[in-house]
Amino acid sequence: MKREAPKSLADYSPLFFPGLMLIVFFVVPFSTMIAVSFFQRDPSGFYTPDFVFSNYARFLSLFFGKVLGFSLVLAVMVAICCVVIAFPFTYLLTKRPRKVQTIWLVCLLSVLSLSEVIIGFAWSTLFTRTAGITNLFVAIGLMKEPVALTPSFWAVLTGMVYQALPYTILVLYPALVRLDPTLLEAARTLGASPVRAFMNVVVPALRNTIVATLIMVFVFALGSYLLPQILGRPSHWTLSVLITDQAIYQSNMPFAAAMAVFLVLMSLALVGLTLLVGRKENAL
């Protein structure tokens, strides 16, 4: 079918509503934030309109650089852990009878209904010395005495993976359900063991889905600011924690805005890089 280019204003009318929504809920607030990031902080009040780079200049320090680096590494690790766990899980789930699948998906959705605060405190209790899972390990003889697992980096990672996992599974599920099961059977008749067939056929056939899921979880994890505070030490705090701190507790809106803009730019760059690498591999 040949598509004609839209000519009159009326031809563009289907775009008006989404365009309006995008402007009201994205362009306006984001522009405001960018503008605020150049404003001058007023220690006695809020901020005064200005055009200074001091907010960005303050950000360019080793401390904030480290925090930014940690945030990005943490988000990448969460994304990779989620996909590595969720992909085989979802694949095996799609092989179960429909009824079993429905029950699992409903359970996963109910995990989504938990608030971040509840997840954080539940995990911090589970990781304590007095009431935590290590007591269970002691009981079954895996450990000598109970230890506290929180606050630590691994506690933060576990909590964030737990929070993002249901999203990951729900995003992967439709693509895996649609995957032609005969592709795998074909690989097996050609001499590939089930695990090998999975790695050779299912994973590459769904590469785009996997990349998209990685990016989604990465962006999701980048915005997390409660779990690092509940489960981690201050050294495990992400940039999002510092942004919240500056914006709410220090009332330094311009600096918070500058950090937020920087975070967005960094994550966009990383996403762009991922897509670029993906395209290059595709061309081979």
Place this chain on the structure above:
Amino acid sequence: MSGLVLKDITKSFGNFTAVDTANLSVPHGKFVCLLGPSGCGKTTLLRMIAGLEDPSSGAILLDGTDITPVPTHKRNLGMVFQSLALFPHLTVGDNIAYPLRIRGASREEQKKRSDELLKLIHLPGFADRPVAKLSGGQRQRVAIARALALSPKLFLLDEPLSALDAKLREAMQVELRQLQQRLGITTFVVTHDQREAMTMADLVVVMGNGKILQAAPPIDIYRKPADAFVADFIGMTNLLDAEVDRAGRVSVLGQAIAGLTIPEGLTKASVSIRPEDVHLGSVGGDAISGTVTFVRDLGGTIETFVETGGKTIIAVATPRERPDVKAGQQVGVTLPAQSCVVLKS
């Protein structure tokens, strides 16, 4: 013995028996068509030979050894799926070389073998194309080449030609048969198209309701069907009731047919006669009289529908022996005894 033997193979899914005590023995180098209506268990049987389903009971023997517990990837077979199942992320050449890659063959070996196979399927120089850029018939050939890459002992195809248009399908049937004869590979094809089975097979296995009803060369299946189901499924046929009178004469539609006998002890049976064996002539004599209800002139053949005694008999003739009849005309139908096949009813 050498070849493939199925011994009392049964497969149940819950209460449903997909394949019911199937027994079959196929020597090497034969082309076997598993033929039957949809849901008759033919695909399940093929999948069990491939190891993609485990039989509920029974054994599959290849050259005398029981391969029932051997997993699919160790069975050394090639299979073409109905959906073809070409890997979308690989090129044509990489698809064909995939089984070699699995076995750790070098890049050069892979290239050499895939070029060899591409020549065999008349697609030389296609190695670097993406699979998505191929036509239906080309994909078909690539799937066949991939299945043959390791020169397997068994070549299995599950309704391989069903996605192609009628003309291409006929051409591919001939090509597939010639390829199989050149390679001398034991081949199993699942199909519901009896014409396809007649074209390609050394041995046609007719299945119905999970049971193997008859396994014989195509012409025997056509000329000597084992029962009414087989007779009806393979080609067109006239199934008529036969009765025996006190004198022992067998009559069909009230007309005694000289020379026709039915097994002793039976008073009733079914008779199958192929439309091309039915003779149309003038009314009178030994002929059964009837009325022509419809004439289907297909150019190459002419089908005449004759109604007699509440039954419709179909007669097929070539234009050369053109039966000059029109709808509404009275005709005499003769059923030669030697062409009638008596079936248990």
